[in-house]
Amino acid sequence: GTTRENSGNDPGAGNQASGAANPDAQIREGLKIAFLPKQVNNPYFTVSDNGGKTAVTEIKGEFKEVGPSEASASSQVSYINTLSQQGMDVIVTSANDPNAICGALNQAKAAGAKIVTFDSDTKPECRQIFVNQVTAEGIAENQVKLISEQIGGAGEIAILSATANATNQNAWIELMKQQLTKPEYSKIKLVTVAYGNDDDQKSFQETQGLLQSYPNLKGIISPTTVGVAAAARYLSGSQYKGKVKLTGLGTPNQMRQYVKDGTVDAFALWNPADLGYLAAYAGAALAAGQITGAEGEKFTAGKLGEYTVGKDGVVVLGPPTVFDKNNIDKFDF
Amino acid sequence: MAHDSLYAAPSSSSAETERRTGRLTGLRGVLGSWDVAVVVALVVAALLAGVSVESFATGRNVQFLLLDLVPLAMLALPMTLIVITGEIDLSVASTVGLCSTVMGQLWLSSGLSLELICVLVVLLGAVLGAVNGVFVTGFGLPSLAVTIGTLALYRGLSFVVLGDQAVADFPASWTAAAVRDIPGTSIPVAVLPVLLLALVFGVVLHATAAGRALYAMGNNDQAATFAGVSVARTKFWLFVASGAVCGLVGIFWTLRYASARGDNATGLELTVVTAVLLGGVSIFGGRGGLLGVVAGVLLLGVLRNALQLADVDANALTIVTGALLVASVVLPNAVADVRARLHRRRQRANPVAP
């Protein structure tokens, strides 16, 4: 029979960029670029897709946003099929599952579409470019630094994550644990990771549970927008407000209130609109043949300037922005 | 769901019987039967989509459409029989999820061959179905409540099995086989087992003594018992069959998406129930047929696919699904009501001489 040993799978067969890039190629007008977020109805993706729309308008292409109303890989597959059926030039997507949509993406690629992933990647061989909001290392470093500053470099902390199998979150958490082994953080102890399932109420309950289980808790990192908002809301209405520190990844609009009322000192996020914007440009560059997804290729992304394709076809947006009392009113998303 | 219907007990009120027969005859007069009506709706929808939606009527699209429908169609088959007996199984999607994660876990850590794993997964599905069956028939609990319980239980267990992992390294030959076409056509191979199952379930339901018994117990399980039908045993085996089919779907799902994870097929149960009801099966049991359900599944698929291709918002799709379901039950009744009213008016106009 077929067993795992003899199945001859070769995981991580890198991204084979085909053909040669022509850095001077022109982006033609009327490129059909489709954005397929994890889920429509998710404000975060609405913002980033709008960034993409801005970019597509700049290059005089046709923009379209489609997607499932619930964040599942299977419905994403059916949308990818529809898009390839409609003859899209570029599909920009954020994967609900790194593997599940691979088959459909490969089929779409074979039908002539260029594939860009953003926010959440698939396996590298299924797409040409992954536009990463920030490197996982960057996030981990930033988050640990923020919490350490807030709790004065010592004490127990916990992490409130999204779902237990969220790829991003898990990678970040792994790297945060590595960060914490550094000597400057030696007095900080990570006691647990809780999962709020990106569900507001669940995250709220989990925060509550954390505080009860760990009376000495000094800080919480919640690297997910839903989680950090729920945790902030819990803290702001509880006796722990201001005593237990909270940081994480959140949007300024959601967190503004809690920054102002002193529940939260500082948190971080990249600009999701820029992320979508960059992804659209990367897709256009691929379609034009300016890049193929090989390491070292360069392209210009409108107002954001020039970007270089890194290893495995990854393009990094840049370091995250830290929001605090002083700058939060300058942002609206 | 016991024989005493949720909304109004059959037969005990003749007003009710009058309405029901009115509905039946009314339909028969207008459309032949609900089955036929769904088939007609399907054909009309497909023709309209073919004409008005670009790239709908292409081989590739047919392939996509059918592949997307395989799990729904498979699950709808045993569900039809279960609903006809007056029960319901809301745990199907969670059972699929649990079968999928167990398949992943076995593949990841057991070293067993995939063939054996598949057999084990189908067995597991049957066992999970049997658990439902024991609660419903053995302890005599309402299936709606039991399967809401196992809906949560099985989904929870599927997260327990694989946790935050996703198993994705299934052999390419297997994952490719799940989406392969029948040579020379654009019809996926996976459609064949669905057809076979549909045939089996169809024959059992419509042409065997057991099928008759299903309708009888759906309407009045006590009378069925008195007529020598082993109501409990039959229902038990239906739940087992449903579970086994969930196992098959779990395998298909895992291979098609090359990914075994805890949240596979979440929420599918409502779509399955929608398809079955759209196909004309009465939620109270005792009425409906398999042809209608198969047509209902296809109708749902065609509409979704066509609307997606026509770039209709996912939100509108949600509304359409809901509206379709409501219309499918409201319309026949409304038609029958109007006819009955007309009939009465005519009667009043020229009364029978005493």
Next chain:
Amino acid sequence: MSPEAPGADNAPLLVLDGVTKSFGAVAALRGVHLALHPGEAHALVGENGAGKSTLVKTLAGAHTPDTGRMALDGRPLELRGPADARAAGIAVIYQEPTLFPDLSVAENIFMGRQPLRGLRRIDTTAMNRDAERLFERLGVRIDPTRPARGLSIADQQLVEIAKALSFDARILVMDEPTAALSGVEVERLFGVARSLCERGAAVLFISHRFDEVFDLCQRITVLRDGAWVSTDRTADLTVDEVVRRMVGRDVSSLYPKQDAPVRGTLLEVSGLSRAGVFSDVSFTVRGGEIVALAGLVGAGRSEVARAVFGVDRYDAGEVRVAGRPLPPGSPRRAIAAGLALVPEDRRQQGLVMELSVERNATLARRRALSRLGLLIGGAERAEAQRWTRRLQVKASRLTAPVGTLSGGNQQKVVLAKWLATEPRILIIDEPTRGIDVGTKAEVHRLLSELANEGLAILMISSELPEVLGMADRVLVMHEGRVVRELSRAEADETSVMLAATGQGATA
């Protein structure tokens, strides 16, 4: 003849004039006239399916007549629903009990009219007390606080009666209220009905038992095929005359069993017990023989039948069919062994109301009718036709839902269903409950014929004439035990009665 005739001595309370009602193609009522006078009990008789229950439901506001007028106290009455009928002072006991199993008996009686205390809240204490008083009037003891679920049919019927009485209605309509009752309760019911009449109420009474009709009622209206035939004073009528008007010909109301050669023992029950229901029941039934199981309502006869057939489990004892032990708890095996059970409650146990007459008639025989596991449509239909014809089932088509048939015709379909299995042993529980005279004789003739063909028949019946006329042997049950076995010669009204009431029992 005008509906008010003959000799209206007082103005009628309620008048129905030219009432028509059809269900699709079936004309259930065709221009019916009826006048109910205050202080009088009025009987409505007719064959099964004559339209009696339909008339009752029209009076109750549950059916809207297609044409025709109703008048109360000379003023036109229009009923838009049962609530209107109640408001008009019409109380109805339907043919089939309509209780709420989850609610307490008292609430069942007073639903919608519960006694209130301050802030319009329900006064539960007063309600239970009132219910108790009602039961006292009826001379029965039912705990008003117990749920209605689990009441025997007789008790359900009593609760229905209590409910109707609680209205203090001006018009009391009773659709076969006595079908499930035994002598005492019937007497009590009649006592109450008479006292209502004395207070100026009008009673409409429906029954297939003529002794009751002649006992209680002052007038009799006969319906035939939905049409009004006659209304007369009871004093001017004889039973035979009424029957002739109902059926349109002369019938003998009883058909005594022919003597048939008695063959070997087919059914042997020994030491059968079920805790709290029956104990140590033993008897045998031979081919060609009709054995009657007599007793008062609640004696446990139906329970024995159900246990023998395998619908209920039993704690001890054994059932043998033609010498072979029958495994307990499986009606399927029982059918395979040649047993058939015509249950007492056709609505719950006998029929699948939404399925067609045809499907119902072949339901118990569905396995035998299939070839290689597949059912053959033609064979099913032929089989259904054969039996419905033989039993003269009146139905518009064989594909009509059986729920649309009249009570008596439904009963015939149940019989058809079981005779179609060609059993060796037929257990038949209240074979003629709710069946009109003509058909009753027909059923009796049929039973006799079947016995002649060698069937062993165990018949449970609460009607003494039926028991005495049909049975070769009579087993009398009292409180869950067989207390007496009487041969045909020994059995007469007194001996059966004495045994059934537990007096002079020598088991």
Next chain:
Amino acid sequence: MSLTDTGTPHRRTGNPPTGAGRHRRGLTERLLAVRELSLLLALGALILVTTLRNDRFLSGQSVKDLLLGCAILVILAVGQTLVIVTRNVDLSVGSILGLVAFATGSLFLAAPGTPWPVAVLLGVALGAGCGAVNGGLIAVAKVPALVITLGTLYAFRGIDYYWASGRQINAADMPRSFLRLGNQTVLGVPLLFLAAVVVVAVVGYYLRSYRSGRELYAIGSEPAAARLSGIPVGRRVFAVFVANGALAGLAGVLYAARFGTLDAAAGTGLELQVVAAAVVGGVAIFGGSGSAYGAALGAVLLTTIGSSLAVLRIDPFWQQAVVGALILAAIGLDRLLALRMAARLRGRSAHGA
């Protein structure tokens, strides 16, 4: 002629009636009380075990959190009880809640100065409107509630999505006075919980002590009989759906006040939790029995389990599984009680009682 049994004592089918006027609790009611008691015991045991493991579970803050956490589910479960008792079910409550919550947010966006009572009223009205759509379709077109509300589950949610089109409304968009509703306490008890208690008390008392309340049980117990006894079944069922919609609307407004962050997905999947709470609380899924108090206790129990698993740091993966197992246990217990009662009734009516 039928058998006459002149001279025998009356057949007994129940206990000899006790003296009139003495207050007795009916068998039917006593069964319910047992059900509610067992829920309270389970709840007590759960709290005890959790507290033994972690004494902070009973701290003021934590109790406040618990009460806050269950309030919305309690309100929904009570509304659902009204519906289930009539042998119907409303699967669209989650969607109604989401729609109303988003509407409330939008209201404050459009008219920031709206006083909060107006928002509450409008939310309740919108919920009642949604309920009227359900009830209208069910009562007028005479179709099963499960199907209709499964349809409107999609439809209302779709409308919500459509309206929101990916927008989010944040706490900052809503007036403080309104948000305080979600957090404020009166004598240490959250306002939200008090609202839930009022709802439970009113509905519970109504169901038990008013004619129309009892009629709901009658409808659920035997709809055809209800119709024949002159109960306006259509009107009552319609009213029940409107009431449930209104309660879902109220829950939606409270949700907005409590969570502050609103998008179109609020309340997704809540319907199964609500039905589960009612079922765990002893409301028979096929109508005719159950009480609002039981359903409320069921909701409290489910929420407490959620919190205590989090506190006990039980692998979160297990949580859903535990909830599922609990539902099975609860309905199993109901069945057991019912069987015991049936046995008792049989014993009572046995001969020579």
